[in-house]
Amino acid sequence: KLNRSHLVTGSRALILPCMGRTEIDEQESGPQFVSVENSMGVVHSSRGSLTPASPHLRSEVSIVCGMGHATFGDSPFAWQEHTRDYAGIRSLIERVVPGFDDYEVRVAQDGGFYLPNGPRDGPVFPTDTGKAKFTVHALPEPVASAGQFTMMTVRSHDQYNTTIYGNDDRYRGVYGARRIVLMNRDDMDTLHLSAGDEVDITSHFEGKERHAARWKVVPAEIPEGNVCTYFPEANVLIPLESVAEGSNTPTSKSVAVSISGPN
Structure with missing residues (x-):
């Protein structure tokens, strides 16, 4: 589950193994739990039940607090106390x-x-009128040239971020496969492609090309001129130099690509 920023941050990088949320986290004050927020804005506890993979593994909290204590000591922050009992961290969050x-x-x-959720609870909006405000933004210029497609990368139903739990994507009707490219049926006809055909994908940005071979074509309800692939499989096609304004994140939803038969 490594991200690029885990490895390429400068001249040196530290990779520190740690316990996962599924493992029992026993500290000085007893078993610990962390809290997580789900997609519906619900905060709930998460407590591990598995024996840690190694007795030498430390929790993320233990590692961060240990580094803090080694660097700054116990003033002005009681690093070691928060390793002993994570409730102290939640107390600080509550205050802030x-x-x-x-x-x-x-x-x-x-x-x-x-x-809290203003539209759900009120509805209340933090505006001068207390009502929602709608804005209109111009659509960005198309990235794809003639004969190209605009590719977006998505995750499947059986996937959480870069963790893949299974090879099915039931909402899109995909089963047992991930190296697939979803295409509009008219676009498939234009390229004389049928469901299950294998194709190569090439991305284009500022004169640079990136190639990924052997993707299986899957017809889908997707607008003409657009295709869809899963990440991280399609990450190799994302131009690192193309980033969003403001957030500086890769433009993984707007990549110019061409599709051809396998070489």
Whole structure:
């Protein structure tokens, strides 16, 4: 699950193994848990149940607090105390972040708790009128030239970020495969392609090309001129020099590509 920023940050990089959330995290005050927020804005506890892969593994909290203590000592922050009991960290979050009142009590409840959501709870919007405001933005210029497609990368149903739990994507009707390219049927007809055909994909940006071979074509309800692939399989096609304004993130949803038969 390494990201590029884990490896390419400068002249040196440290890769520190640590316990995962599925492993039992035993500290001085007893078993620990962390809290996570799901896609619906619900904060709930996450407690591991598996024996750690190694007795030498440390938790993320232990590693970060250990580095903090080694660097700064115990003033002005009690690093070692927060390694002993993670509840202290949640207490600090409660003091700083709105919506985390009675954090320790509410996160221990079955199902956790909802974070504040103005449109859902009110509806209330933090504007001068208290109402939602809509803005209109111009569409960006197309990245694909004649004969090319605009590719977006997505994750499948059986995937969480770069963790792949299975090879199915039931919402899109894909089963047992990930190295696939979703295409509009009219585009497939133009290229004389049929479902299951293998193709090569080449991305284009500022005169540079990147190639990825042997993708299986899957017809899909997708606008003409657009194709869709899964990441991280298609990451090799993403031009690192092409980034979004402001966020500086790769333009993984807008990549000019061409599709051809396998060489």
